[in-house]
Structure formats: C-alpha cells, structure tokens
Amino acid sequence: MPVYTPEKPQFGLACPDFTLPATDGKTYSLKDFTNGKPFVVMFICNHCPYVKAIEGRLIQLGHDLKKHDINVIAICSNDAVTYSDDSFENLRTRAEEKKYPFVYLHDESQTVAKTFGAICTPDYFVYDGHARLTYRGRLDDSWKDPTLVTMREMYDAVLEIAAGQAISKPQTPSMGCSIKWIK
Numbered sequence: 001m002p003v004y005t006p007e008k009p010q011f012g013l014a015c016p017d018f019t020l021p022a023t024d025g026k027t028y029s030l031k032d033f034t035n036g037k038p039f040v041v042m043f044i045c046n047h048c049p050y051v052k053a054i055e056g057r058l059i060q061l062g063h064d065l066k067k068h069d070i071n072v073i074a075i076c077s078n079d080a081v082t083y084s085d086d087s088f089e090n091l092r093t094r095a096e097e098k099k100y101p102f103v104y105l106h107d108e109s110q111t112v113a114k115t116f117g118a119i120c121t122p123d124y125f126v127y128d129g130h131a132r133l134t135y136r137g138r139l140d141d142s143w144k145d146p147t148l149v150t151m152r153e154m155y156d157a158v159l160e161i162a163a164g165q166a167i168s169k170p171q172t173p174s175m176g177c178s179i180k181w182i183k
Contacts, residue, residue, distance in 0.1 A: 015133070017031075018107075020106060021106055037070050038161040043076070044074050046086050054122065054146075076106055080108065088108070121179060123176070
C-alpha cells in the first residue's frame with residue numbers, strides 16, 4: 001500500500017470556506033467553527049487503516065481540545081461509490097457508534113478536499129484564531145501503536161497556538177492512504 005504525505009504547507013493562508021452536511025443531520029460552514037481560537041480540520045474516513053489505527057487518539061484529541069473550547073472538524077471526501085465504508089450513512093453510523101466528540105462532515109463532491117489541498121487520510125490542517133494555516137503536521141510520533149507515542153505533536157502545537165506562542169516542535173507531515181478521488 002503506497003503511503004502519501006502532504007506537500008509543503010503554505011502557512012498563513014486563510015482557511016477555505018465550506019458548507020457541508022454532517023452526520024448529526026445539520027449543515028455546517030466555516031463560520032460555525034471560528035470563535036477567535038485555533039481550530040483543527042482533519043480529513044479522515046472510515047476504511048483507511050491509518051485512520052483506524054489512530055481513531056481512539058482522534059477521539060481523545062477531540063475531548064481534550066473541547067476542554068479548551070477549540071473546535072475539531074472531521075471531513076470525509078472519499079469516493080463513496082467505490083469505497084462504500086465511506087458512504088454518508090456509514091459515516092453517520094461510525095460517528096454514533098464511536099461517539100465522536102467532533103463534527104463529521106461529508107464532502108461528496110470532493111470540492112472541499114481539493115480546495116484545502118488535502119491528499120491523504122489522515123491529513124490535518126490547524127488554523128489560528130484568525131483562521132490562518134499555522135500547523136500541517138502529524139498527530140503524534142507513532143501512527144500505528146498508541147503505546148509508543150512519546151509526543152502529541154498536534155495537540156501540543158494547538159495549545160501553543162492558543163497561547164500565542166510559536167510552535168516549538170518541527171512539523172512532520174502526516175502520512176496515510178490517498179484520498180479516493182472520483183474517477
């Protein structure tokens with residue numbers, strides 16, 4: 001299985017606006033998540049082994065950042081026809097079963113993923129309180145085995161951004177499966 005990593009990020013770019021349906025039955029736009037604090041946009045899906053390996057840590061991240069009033073948004077942009085695990089109904093089922101503490105959006109047209117420049121699952125974008133790209137790295141230092149995690153790189157970076165500090169650790173790109181583009 002090929003591993004994909006995001007390209008060199010362009011820090012300071014404004015977060016693209018979007019309007020997408022969520023598994024909770026509502027429709028959300030960027031304005032629903034901007035509160036003057038950093039926020040996290042993560043491109044994930046149901047079927048990817050990389051996402052499955054870190055799902056528990058994503059849930060923990062959502063809970064931990066919620067305590068700081070920091071929004072976490074998950075978006076699935078995969079081709080749901082070819083990858084039925086990533087259909088809207090299956091996204092809804094997964095979010096309910098796992099009690100996701102974040103909004104799970106469906107980008108059926110894949111327009112949002114293309115606008116963000118997302119290329120893999122998982123792929124993370126952290127924006128500052130002014131909705132400017134500030135972090136585009138991995139979740140932590142062990143994608144596969146949670147017992148080997150020694151640094152929660154993204155969580156630490158988000159808290160530093162929230163405190164108005166510079167990010168103290170290098171931003172190592174995330175890796176995962178390619179987004180499954182509609183053919």
